[in-house]
Amino acid sequence: MQAIFQFISDHQLMIYLIVLMIFVGVELIEKVPSVLHTPLMSGANAIHGVIIIGSIIVMGQAENLFASILGFIAVFLGTLNVVGGFVVTDRMLEMFKKKK
Amino acid sequence: MKLSILDFIYILSAFSFVFGIKLLGKPSTARRGNTIAAIGMTAAIVGTIFLNESVMVKNYPWIFGALILGSIVGTLMAKRVQMTQMPQMVSFFNGMGGACAALISIVEYDHFLHHAASSDSARIVILLLGLIIGSVSFSGSMIAFGKLEEKIKDLHLPAQQVVNMVVLLAIVGLVVGLAGGYLSNPAFIYLILGLSLIYGLLFVFPIGGADMPVVISLLNSFTGVATAFGGFLYDNKVMLFGGILVGSAGTLLTVMMCKAMNRSLTNVLLGNFGSGSAAAAAGKTITGSIKEVSASDAAILMKYSKKVIVVPGYGLAVAQAQHVCHELELCLEAEGVELKYAIHPVAGRMPGHMNILLAESNVSYDKLVEMESINPEFKTTDVVLVVGANDVVNPAAKTDPTSPIYGMPILDVEDAANVIVMKRSMRSGYAGIENELFYSPKTRMLFGDAKKMMTELVNELKASA
Known part of the structure; x- marks a missing residue:
């Protein structure tokens, strides 16, 4: 129990941020027309690709072969997530522009 | 307290994510929203590589190699995919994000074992949660991908719910064991990895192929949560920010998709669509x-x-x-x-x-x-x-x-x-x-x-x- 309280007081700012972000996420999506659900899902998919920052840190600190190989794969997969995610979303949205 | 350039970039990136999602909610501005979020992401990545003061980043050739390779493969895949195959493409990229989160946890755990003097239970729990959710998201997304490609059929195992429960309890048990110091063998982390991957498979297998978009949306928010755990691990606010944003927005999006079909999320997840009223439907002939x-x-x-x-x-x-x-x-x-x-x-x-x-x-x-x-x-x-x-x-x-x-x-x-x-x-x-x-x-x-x-x-x- 002590450990939990200690953890909370050590990470107060992060916890505030989490609570706030949950509400922001909900608010942002609430009034979206259903035709945009798929592009939105795809766009959100690209945004969680920010995990790549973690993989860059892992790769940047790698000291042994094990960490280097896994780090390399992680950066590669993270890049796929980010680049692929944004490009796919853009292609979907390209279709939404009005044609005359 | 000084604000480094990197912190400043992270703040701008976080802003671009929120603003991007906001713009994505309207047909007229959606494309711009996507571009803005992409620019924010690029800034965060470049900043992390070059402007990191707290962590010495080295191994540049490896990093750039992976980044360039990933960009080429990702762009080619995204450009070549048919419009009808968009959902499985999203699922695939989502799975990649999940795998990335899982790999980070594995390396960090190894690093942790070699360097940490005292056992830090909270850190281990966060690390393991990132691993579990990332792995579930990865294997689940791959199954969803396979189902949409029509390579994998729906599969109902006997006592599916019981098996799922047992796997989940085993994972929880292992996490408690490792974090509490009851289990000392670090190889248990691979057992957790394996069980999580299996759980992802079991989770998606029984769900009907036509419900995959809902599942993908849910797994998408899972990866968001895994990303947030990564942010906790590195005390990196932009990761936490982006992860939670996607986690909460993704969950709501999932619920909204279910609502549009007039079904509850539980109903979709249990994959028992129509079975309850099958008798009633059979009795009524047109x-x-x-x-x-x-x-x-x-x-x-x-x-x-x-x-x-x-x-x-x-x-x-x-x-x-x-x-x-x-x-x-x-x-x-x-x-x-x-x-x-x-x-x-x-x-x-x-x-x-x-x-x-x-x-x-x-x-x-x-x-x-x-x-x-x-x-x-x-x-x-x-x-x-x-x-x-x-x-x-x-x-x-x-x-x-x-x-x-x-x-x-x-x-x-x-x-x-x-x-x-x-x-x-x-x-x-x-x-x-x-x-x-x-x-x-x-x-x-x-x-x-x-x-x-x-x-x-x-x-x-x-x-x-």
């Missing part, structure tokens, strides 16, 4: 007979109509009939027929699926009318052409309280003077129930593959022009 129509008669009927509404469904997507559909539209308009498309929110079981498909074949965006706006128009419509749609036009949703789709909003096609249903066979739709509409005296059936029949219609129209 009386009446079906009437077939030939392509030439259907073409003539439409040619002499004032107003035609096309109701596209999954069958159109499967047959890749969107281009010939647009051709039909042009042929009919040349004859002075007013033509519109009625878009049900879950037509094709993926919101926006029909819009994307038809827009790809140059159908004007304002011809695609959403359900609420088009429903009053059916009364004044001469012919409704249903192309590979079934459940979204089933009147049982309004009339039969025992029907599994009862309460789902549908397109009121039975209000029109004539209904032509283009279908491959009398097989029931995804919900597995009979459709009274097919037996209505107004309805004519045009059996065949959507693309083939559409082409025949177009040829008939051209021949008679």
Whole structure:
């Protein structure tokens, strides 16, 4: 129990941020027309690709072969997530522009 | 306390994510929103590599190698994919993000074992949660990908729920063991990895292929949460920020998708669609007979109509009939027929699926009318052409309280003077129930593959022009 309280007081700012972000996420999506659900899902998919920052840190600190190989794969997969995610979303949205 | 340049970049990136998602919510600004988020992401990545003060970043060749390789492969995949395959592509990229999160946790755990002097339970728990959620998201997304590619069939194992529970409890037990210091062998982390991957498989296997968009959306928010744990691990606010944002927005999006189908999330996840009311449905037989129509008669009927509404469904997507559909539209308009498309929110079981498909074949965006706006128009419509749609036009949703789709909003096609249903066979739709509409005296059936029949219609129209 002590450990939990200690953890909370050590990470107060992060916890505030989490609570706030949950509400922001909900608010942002609430009034979206259903035709945009798929592009939105795809766009959100690209945004969680920010995990790549973690993989860059892992790769940047790698000291042994094990960490280097896994780090390399992680950066590669993270890049796929980010680049692929944004490009796919853009292609979907390209279709939404009005044609005359 | 000094604010480094990197912190400043992270703040801007976080802002770009929120603003990007905000803009993605409107058709007119959506594309700009995506671009803004992409720019924010690029800034965060470049900043992390070059401006990191707290962590010495080295191994530049490796990092750039992976970044360049990933960018090339990712762009090629995203550019080459067919419009009909968009959902599985999203699922695939989502799985990559999940795998990335899992790999980070494995390396960090190894690092932790070698460097940490004292055991830090909270850190281990965060690390393991990132691993578990990332792995579930990875294996689940891959199954979803396979199902949408139609390479993997639905699979119901006996006592599925019990097996899932056991796997989940085993994972929880291992986490408690490792974090509490009861288990000392670090190899247990691989056991957790394995069990999590299995859990992801079991989780998605029983869910019907047509429900995959909902599952993908849910797994998407899972990866968001895994990312947030990564942010906690590195005390990196932008990771935490982006992760939680996607986690919460993704969860709400999932619930909204379920609502559009008038089903609860639990119902989707248990994969028992229709089974509860199967007995009721079987007891009720629809009386009446079906009437077939030939392509030439259907073409003539439409040619002499004032107003035609096309109701596209999954069958159109499967047959890749969107281009010939647009051709039909042009042929009919040349004859002075007013033509519109009625878009049900879950037509094709993926919101926006029909819009994307038809827009790809140059159908004007304002011809695609959403359900609420088009429903009053059916009364004044001469012919409704249903192309590979079934459940979204089933009147049982309004009339039969025992029907599994009862309460789902549908397109009121039975209000029109004539209904032509283009279908491959009398097989029931995804919900597995009979459709009274097919037996209505107004309805004519045009059996065949959507693309083939559409082409025949177009040829008939051209021949008679």
